[in-house]
């Protein structure tokens with residue numbers, strides 16, 4: 001038994017149960033999100049049309065809301081999909097892409113948090129800091145929170161929104177508002193390929209679908225797993241284009257090859 005036996009169990013259950021993950025997500029990364037979901041054995045579906053939301057939610061095991069390319073007239077779709085998820089008690093994951101970059105995104109992320117019971121919030125440090133009204137340094141995509149205590153940012157956001165919070169970056173931080181876990185690893189190439197955060201959202205949702213009674217461990221497991229995926233992808237490629245494809249291949253490889261998982265995690269200890 002190694003320390004990560006519990007993550008292998010989650011991966012095994014994903015393969016057995018094939019949970020359907022309903023994504024309302026951005027069209028920059030939608031295809032990669034679908035493929036990474038399939039690579040670990042879950043099933044993706046992307047549906048925005050309001051009339052089909054009840055059917056889709058009835059089959060789904062988790063719902064992911066990602067505001068990356070959201071338009072004003074689509075906000076209501078997210079609210080309706082979120083209400084269905086809440087009604088069915090499904091894990092509901094929010095990726096507040098770009099919160100802090102525009103007033104529209106900040107307002108929309110906060111609106112979703114106010115009107116829905118969000119189970120897990122996953123975002124980079126700037127996005128999560130924005131949700132707890134911390135000031136920023138820099139502009140646009142290079143902005144970072146002026147407060148670099150990311151563990152505390154995760155904890156405060158989790159307390160404020162009564163949700164599990166996963167802050168991503170060179171190191172990830174996961175908190176339930178009480179405990180905070182710090183996760184190292186991954187690859188610097190992950191910041192050179194768009195959508196690694198969005199793909200992690202799909203993995204978080206897949207883990208949450210299986211581990212719905214323990215969303216802290218689901219989020220922690222997803223973070224550890226995806227850091228390992230990044231590391232294996234880097235061993236297989238050194239440039240962003242091939243790295244992107246190798247993320248999907250590596251997710252598939254390590255989700256299906258227990259020996260590979262053992263080897264990576266042995267190395268890490």
Ligand SMILES: Nc1ncnc2c1ncn2[C@@H]1O[C@H](COP(=O)(O)OP(=O)(O)OP(=O)(O)O)[C@@H](O)[C@H]1O
Pocket residue numbers: 097123124125168169170171172185186187188189190191193194195196197198199200226227230
């Ligand atoms: N420099 C790095 N070193 C190691 N891992 C990284 C690095 N940068 C990002 N990651 C990993 O990449 C994933 C995405 O994190 P990131 O903070 O870049 O998300 P994001 O800004 O929301 O990305 P996007 O908006 O492109 O989807 C996480 O799993 C994170 O741990």
Ligand SMILES: Cc1ncsc1CCO
Pocket residue numbers: 026028029068069097194195197198
């Ligand atoms: C680049 C970009 N713009 C909106 S969504 C997205 C993908 C990364 O979040």
